[in-house]
Amino acid sequence: MKHHQYIAFNKPYGVLSQFTSEGGHPGLKGFNLPPEVYPVGRLDRDSEGLLLLSNDGKFIKRLLDPKFRHPRTYWVQVEGEPSEGTLQILRSGVDIKGYRTKSCDASILDPQPEVPERDPPVRFRKTVPTTWIELTLREGKNRQVRRMTAAVGHPTLRLIRKKIGLLELSNLAEGAYLEVRKEDILPR
Incomplete structure (x- = not known):
């Protein structure tokens, strides 16, 4: 069974919420994030702060589904x-x-x-x-x-x-990431 990962990342200003660079703007590739995780939703290039990444498809779908109103x-x-x-x-x-x-x-x-x-x-x-x-x-x-x-x-x-959800950015440095538990983000 695949090990699910949940990553909290403090996205800097000017960075795209995707791994590839585009239009002269850097992507997530340069931050040494774990392999095979994907952004959960988006945070605009000109916005900063908490971006979640995961490889848990069911979790991603639940977090992004508007009916759950997280x-x-x-x-x-x-x-x-x-x-x-x-x-x-x-x-x-x-x-x-x-x-x-x-x-x-x-x-x-x-x-x-x-x-x-x-x-x-x-x-x-x-x-x-x-x-x-x-x-x-x-x-x-x-x-x-x-x-x-x-x-x-x-x-x-x-x-x-x-x-x-429940997860706060707290004192995570800009450009840094931290592995968290699913329960840190959403209640069961």
Whole structure:
């Protein structure tokens, strides 16, 4: 019987969620990940944080199937300072590209987190403040977080996936990975 592996990887900014490089952008090949594991879902090139990899097909299918509504938590640095009313709009659903997003959790991170600088750094404008918010979604449409924050007037500057199911990114260094158990990700 095949040994199933579950890998938590801290994907750096600018890296594709695939093993092959494409369009001048590096893939996962250069990170010495275990052989025969595959990304579980995607994390855009311009997003950072927790990416799962596995060779367990049944697990991958269950995690990606929208009917199970597994939570995914993101820290999002947005332009401006969202009001409570704006957060409530995010929570109740936003219309993006002819689709209404499902309800989610949205809050301002208090205190604001100290996050290591990104390379390249996020653009800085003296006259426009930024705020870190936390969003927990139970669906995963293409570029959904970015489209949601833009729809409420607070474009995303930086996006870090912090948690999938029960598994948290914690202090895993950028570009590093850790083997985890299936039970660390999803309850039985």
